[in-house]
Amino acid sequence: MRVEVWSDIICPWCGLGLHRLKAALARFEHGSEVEVVHRSFQLDERAPADRTESVRSMLQKKGLADAQIDGVTARVAQLAKAEGLDPYHVLDNRVGNTSLAHELAAWATELGHGNEIWDLLFASYFGAAESVFDLESLVSLATKLKLDPASARAALSSRRYAQQVAADGRAAHELGANGVPFFVLDRQLAISGAQSVDVLLQALEKAWTNQGSARA
Numbered sequence: 516m517r518v519e520v521w522s523d524i525i526c527p528w529c530g531l532g533l534h535r536l537k538a539a540l541a542r543f544e545h546g547s548e549v550e551v552v553h554r555s556f557q558l559d560e561r562a563p564a565d566r567t568e569s570v571r572s573m574l575q576k577k578g579l580a581d582a583q584i585d586g587v588t589a590r591v592a593q594l595a596k597a598e599g600l601d602p603y604h605v606l607d608n609r610v611g612n613t614s615l616a617h618e619l620a621a622w623a624t625e626l627g628h629g630n631e632i633w634d635l636l637f638a639s640y641f642g643a644a645e646s647v648f649d650l651e652s653l654v655s656l657a658t659k660l661k662l663d664p665a666s667a668r669a670a671l672s673s674r675r676y677a678q679q680v681a682a683d684g685r686a687a688h689e690l691g692a693n694g695v696p697f698f699v700l701d702r703q704l705a706i707s708g709a710q711s712v713d714v715l716l717q718a719l720e721k722a723w724t725n726q727g728s729a730r731a
Contacts, residue, residue: 521697532696532709539715555617555683567611604644621676
């Protein structure tokens with residue numbers, strides 16, 4: 516069975532959602548037979564590529580008052596901590612254009628390191644509040660996976676994975692996604708948002724049963 520996961524690297528609910536999916540798979544009887552495939556979804560493709568800004572500044576531009584910003588970001592950080600993700604930097608982080616980060620993920624996935632690169636991107640951004648926006652930071656992440664830095668630099672500099680990243684986003688919209696995280700199980704069952712582990716487990720069981728019925 517295949518589970519496709521659409522995420523943006525700087526989406527705090529995406530990092531939490533992937534963590535919950537892993538927990539659900541650990542409890543799922545057939546978890547070892549499930550292939551997780553990561554897809555790209557940029558929340559703001561028009562974000563400037565040459566600079567970043569604080570999370571507070573970004574949310575203020577969306578019309579949220581400081582009290583709302585404090586409440587929303589504290590909630591997800593507290594949930595993450597309660598579920599074992601600590602530290603989990605949300606408000607004290609920066610946001611920017613994630614195009615290059617998604618292209619790095621596409622390149623690493625092509626080399627067979629899809630799960631590892633997404634784990635590393637989330638851990639670097641939310642766990643350590645490190646940049647995932649500039650070329651040098653992303654090449655450094657590639658080396659942490661023991662991937663060739665020169666090849667990573669060439670892939671990102673050429674922008675040859677940009678169309679693939681854009682295609683992922685279009686596919687999500689075609690499947691009904693309005694935001695992320697967005698999970699699609701065997702292209703038959705879609706789940707939006709960072710649902711609980713129990714909800715994800717129930718979805719896995721339902722999709723597995725439906726798969727068996729289709730084969731019967």
